[in-house]
Each structure stands twice: as structure tokens, then as C-alpha cells.
Amino acid sequence: MSLVVLTLIAPTAVKEELVAAMLAHPQTAQAGFIAREIEGYGNSADCDSVVEQVRGHALAVEIALTVSEADARSLLAALSEEFSRSGVIWRMMAATASGTL
Numbered sequence: 001m002s003l004v005v006l007t008l009i010a011p012t013a014v015k016e017e018l019v020a021a022m023l024a025h026p027q028t029a030q031a032g033f034i035a036r037e038i039e040g041y042g043n044s045a046d047c048d049s050v051v052e053q054v055r056g057h058a059l060a061v062e063i064a065l066t067v068s069e070a071d072a073r074s075l076l077a078a079l080s081e082e083f084s085r086s087g088v089i090w091r092m093m094a095a096t097a098s099g100t101l
Contacts, residue, residue, distance in 0.1 A: 003095040006072040008063040010088040012037065015061045021082060022063070025075050033065035066098050 010018050019035060022028045040058040067075070072092055079088070 001068045001070075003066055003098055004069045004072050004092045005064060005066050005095050006075065006090065006092050008088055008090050009038070009040070010061050010063065010083075011086065012059050012061055014083065014086045014088065018061075018063065018079070018083065018086075018088065021079055022065075022075065025078050027067060027071040028065060028075050031065055031067045031071070033063055035061055035063045038062045066095050 008018070015035070022033060038060050040060050065072075069092070076090060
């Protein structure tokens with residue numbers, strides 16, 4: 001079983017709905033995940049509000065989890081319908097090791 005780290009970057013406006021959808025996905029709820037607020041910079045940062053435009057960065061939420069590649073793809077498929085136009089960005093990278101100390 002190959003493990004991956006799946007990272008989602010989402011507008012703060014969809015955070016609660018995205019977290020709820022992830023908790024409704026059995027494999028994701030079992031694995032657990034972290035969520036934190038972040039600031040996005042650069043030309044691709046979607047500064048919606050005037051405050052964000054003045055500050056020069058967009059507020060977003062980053063969610064990360066380590067699961068099997070199959071579970072990550074299953075989660076993406078489950079989320080793709082509900083969040084297809086919400087601006088959620090994802091990336092998946094191989095996890096070379098994972099464990100608990």
C-alpha cells in the first residue's frame with residue numbers, strides 16, 4: 001500500500017462544508033487530518049475582498065492528510081461533485097514514511 005500526503009487549499013468560505021464532507025468520508029474520518037488558516041500570495045491568489053486586495057494576499061485554509069493513494073483518490077472523487085466550482089486546489093505527494101513517536 002503506497003501512502004500519500006493529500007493537501008487541499010480552499011477558500012475560507014467553504015471550510016466548514018469541506019471539513020464536513022471529509023468527515024463524512026469513512027477512510028478520511030478514520031485517518032484524521034489537519035486544517036489551518038493560511039495566506040496565499042502571488043498572481044494566482046484570489047483576493048476577493050477589498051481588505052485582501054489592500055493587504056496583497058488571500059486568506060485560505062490548508063487541509064492535509066496521509067492516507068493510501070486509493071483512499072486519497074476516493075476522497076477527491078467524492079469531493080469533486082460538491083466542490084467543483086469552489087476553487088479548491090489539491091496536490092498529492094508520495095509519503096516515504098509515516099508513523100507515531
